[in-house]
Amino acid sequence: MSDASVGDGREQPPRSSFWRDNGLTLAFGGAFLVVLAGQALAGRAGFNEDLAVDGLQQLTLGEYLMSSDFAVDVTENWQSEFLQFFLYIFGTVWLLQRGSPESKPLHKAGTESDEEQRVGAHARADSPRWAGTRDWRQNLYSRSLGAVMALLFVLSWLAQSVAGTAAYGEQQLRQLQPPLSWGAYLVSADFWSRSLQNWQSELLAVAAMAILSVYLRQRGSPESKPVGSSHTSTGVEG
Structure with a gap:
């Protein structure tokens, strides 16, 4: 040694x-x-x-x-996942959960100060270059994660609607019924059933993680508080 x-x-x-x-x-x-x-x-x-x-x-x-059948099955899951992260990223700016490591400390609700976020005059030598600017670039970069997740959600939901129209149309033709147009499919029960059944599961998972992490622990995981932390400790990661 x-x-x-x-x-x-x-x-x-x-x-x-x-x-x-x-x-x-x-x-x-x-x-x-x-x-x-x-x-x-x-x-x-x-x-x-x-x-x-x-x-x-x-x-x-x-x-x-x-095939459109494979495409719609894949994209309907992708859009719900990106929706989950988009809502979670933006929601946790303001929404809090006492005792959860998934929440910010209770006194930090909101977008926080420039000093806390290390932007503008408070940017450091190793900060991303756009963090130190004072114009639209800082505003864009400071919201880039949520914006990209929102864009991915919209694109995957659009892909689901197109693939779903084709897949549903094939089912209609096999049953000797006329297929639906894209616009008609967007307001159909099939499209919204596919979307909502995924959305509810993602929202349930986020809510469960937020509240269960208050009382339960996973040693060594940043998604959990340290094992010995009190149940009321908020925004503390292990």
């Missing part, structure tokens, strides 16, 4: 590596691809069963991946 590592008795930071530094993104990104592949295989099997019942030719995996 070198003298540098023991000379002052301080613990040395762990060595940096690409895999360690990006483990959270890589793990969840990889899991996403695995689950998406599983959805494609299971979805194709179920879709082909329906085609067989109707006496129609079954689809190959490639054909199913390009």
Whole structure:
């Protein structure tokens, strides 16, 4: 062991590596691809069963991946997830939950001061460049996370509506009924049923996380308070 590592008795930071530094993104990104592949295989099997019942030719995996049925199933889940994060990001600016690490401290409701946010004259040497500006760039950057989540929600919801129109139209044709236009599908029960069944589950999950984290703990997780923190400790992460 070198003298540098023991000379002052301080613990040395762990060595940096690409895999360690990006483990959270890589793990969840990889899991996403695995689950998406599983959805494609299971979805194709179920879709082909329906085609067989109707006496129609079954689809190959490639054909199913390009189908509107697969597209609408994927995008209806994406839009609900992006909606969840958009609402959560903007909601937690003002909304508080006493005792939850998912909430800001109770005295910090709102957009906070320039000093607290390290913008303008209070920006530091390592702050993002636009944080130190005093014009539209700071305003845009200071709301960029929520704005991008909102944009992704709108785009994925639009994609769901287009794919859903095509998928619903195919079902109508198999039943010898006329398909709906895009505008008509937007106000149909099928479109809103697909959307609302996902929205309610995402909102329930956020509400459950906010209140359960007041009383329950997960040692070592930044989504939990330290195990020994009181139930009333707010905005404290472990």
